[in-house]
Amino acid sequence: MQEFSPSTLLVLVPLLPLLGAILTVLLGRTLGAKAHLPAMAGIAGAAIVAIALLAATARDVGPAHGVHAEAVRPVEMISTLWQWASFDAAYTPPAGSPATDARLTPRELAAGQDVRSFSLPVALRLDPLTATMLTIITCVGLLVAIYSTGYMHGDPGYPRFFALVAMFVFSMSMLVAASNFLLVYVFWEAVGACSYLLIGFWFTKPEAARAAKKAFLVNRVGDFGLAIAVFLLWMTYGTLDFHDTISSDGVIMPGILGQTRLADAAGYVGGAVGTAICLLLLLAACGKSAQLPLHVWLPDAMEGPTPASALIHAATMVTAGIYLITRSAPLFAACPGALTVVSIVGATTALVAALIGTVQNDLKRVLAYSTISQLGYMFASLGTGTLLGFTAAIFHLLTHACFKALLFLGAGSVMHAMGGVIDMRRFGGLRRVMPITAATFLVGSAALAGVAPFAGFFSKDEILAALHAKGWPAAHGDHHATATAGGPFHLAAFSSDGGHAAVTAPAVGLDALDRPETWQILFWMSLVTAGLTAFYTFRAVFMTFTGPTRVPEGAHGHGGHGDHAGHGDHADHAGHAGHDSHGSHESYESPSAMTWPLMILAVPSALVGWLLFSTNWLAHFLSATPSLTATAVAATATPHVFHMNLAIQGTLAAAIGIVIAAIGHLGRRSDGPQLERFLGPLQTLFANKFYFDQIYSALIVRPLEALALVAALFDRHVIDGTVDAIAGIPVALGSLVRRSQSGLLQRYALAGVMGVLAIVVLLAWQLRG
């Protein structure tokens, strides 16, 4: 049927949440406690449409035939809604710059002119990657919205919350569906704005306002990188479109990630410019996905409502960086040095965040550092630049979205029941009073820790396999050697100012990193991280759900829901920890609106890994994404096998972590002094989060504040002083004649008469002369 064509459906995915957001804004006050309805209807509709699109795309890709790598036909569909901007002759490069194929569109070459036009179509695309992302976003969004009806019940900002969530789903689905780098940038900013508004949702709380500001400012650094990258892309490729466009005179203009360029082995610029673009894209991804050194905003972002943390700061928005790099895979494939940097950043972040996570006492902060760590895993996987690496990253993204959303919602359920207390030292043994939350949280933790049949095990195994293949290429056949050598992908680089720069030193310097030894180190780092992940996850589980049942004083049993005033005041209760009630067997379980999403999410957290791994469905599906059919990426395709030795290593690491956590925390007072004694000074280092905040404060914040103080003093005293002095002149003049303002009509009349007389006399004097 024409009206249900994929392009119509594709538009509906962002459109329905947008309509929901607008309706919630307009009708929020009228609907009151039912304000979630329009937003939820919009997100639910988008989820249904997204699943339908996923099915349609999967039908186009076709089924996987066995475990062997096969050539896959790229599947994409472009739906151009309208032309946002169009300029002919937008830029004329300075004379003498080399006219390379990459810089000019064929039409311009044909016309023999070195003039570039600029056009910005609002085009949405549908390909396996977009379909996967859309499904994750809308489905997690729907479950979080359902959960929020219970969690946010009675909050004065109830309609505002749902409007923001719907707005976020709109922005995020536009971000992954946009087929143009500039549109990606626009919605990159839009999700950042939604994130800012949701972190600062309880804006009367100073910590929340500060955290929102911090998230926004740190993200600006990354967004700056994306902006420069977009400029460089346009200067380099002459277009910002992902897809090929056909001009009115029938000439195909290759898009950056279009099929024409993908089929051309020399279509991508390497060298200094290519590396610069990739590193700037990586900077952008680091900002949004909270990677070192821009990770500092994510733990603080936990000041926002827990459902927002689950949706934005665990499952979806923070994966925008993964999406961006996967989408730009051909660009990265041309720059092996940049790819290695991606992996180094990712693995380092994973390790550092996991180390910090081991000593956190705030349940949500443990999960926040875990998110950073898992995103680091995905970056490490992306950095391998192999097909397996990219698909493993998206696989892990999918499983992580399920189990991390589950864990966050579970943490929210605990927080809800404990009257806003989230410090794990103040409650314990909750499995008796919150059985559903405890069971689902355990499933999520097993998935996160990589326990064998659960989702995280398979995706983590794939990532380790991707890293292992780069570290020990001989063990995996020689597929990767050609890709890592990078020979065919080094084009003559040119500098943007038109000079004839050859491949320059930085690229060589970075490319030198791409050697097996580096990847071996990264592999071991990832394996250690896997063990740490299991440790901190089960430490949190044991501290929260096992041991004698303890609940903090402010907690309320059944019947007392909706009291959210306590969310902000952990500190107020901190001093009364000694009065915590013991052994209460009253039920603290959250309402069904909150437990149902937990149970629904527990199913994919347990099963999705095994299902997708055993059928190899996701990897096959994703390999039809145009970006991943690029010659440099597709050439690295490997047979789909289960690496038993890696699985054993991963499971061993997880088991060691769980055993240590059990020794330290199972069944006792869960304060963890044993751990502190064991770690010694390292504990201080971890607890202070490697002093990142302090370093930034000393290096950036304080100098800027000093500069701002100087500027403020200059403004207040020099500039304002000058203005005030000038403003004083009319006042002084006015005070001279002010006495004549007597309020007596006769005096005014006399003054008028005298004035007229003076004029008459003057005229007479002139006429006489």
Next chain:
Amino acid sequence: MNPTQSLPLLQNALTVGAILFSLGLVGILTRRNLIVMFLAAEMMLQGISVSLVAWSRYHGDWGGHVLVIFVLTVAACEAAVALVFVLQAFSRTGRLDAAAWQSLREANVARTVDHELPSIDTVPLRFPTLTPAGVLPPDDENEPLQREHV
């Protein structure tokens, strides 16, 4: 030469106009009663009108006449508006003295106080009387009070 365009006629008329104008000017500068000030302003207007008519007549041009008609019309309207203002001013202060409104002066300027109060003629006014006829109207005890306000 047309007798109406003679120079002496112009001079006489201009003299009358100038006298009217000057009287009005002196009146507006010296009197504090709002109504009298208003009358003085009208007198200045009429002085100008006389001059206009004189010049117009001297030059044999009707423009000045037309302008005077306009001036009369506008003056009538202005009189209506001005009297409303005067009435309002009176109802607010109970006085017709322009100095009653000197509170509109600048904040830090001292109030102007009359040091020599004008002497008030205490001789009772005598109004002309008519031969009584018809029925004697009933006495109104408020009548003297009203008289004093005028």
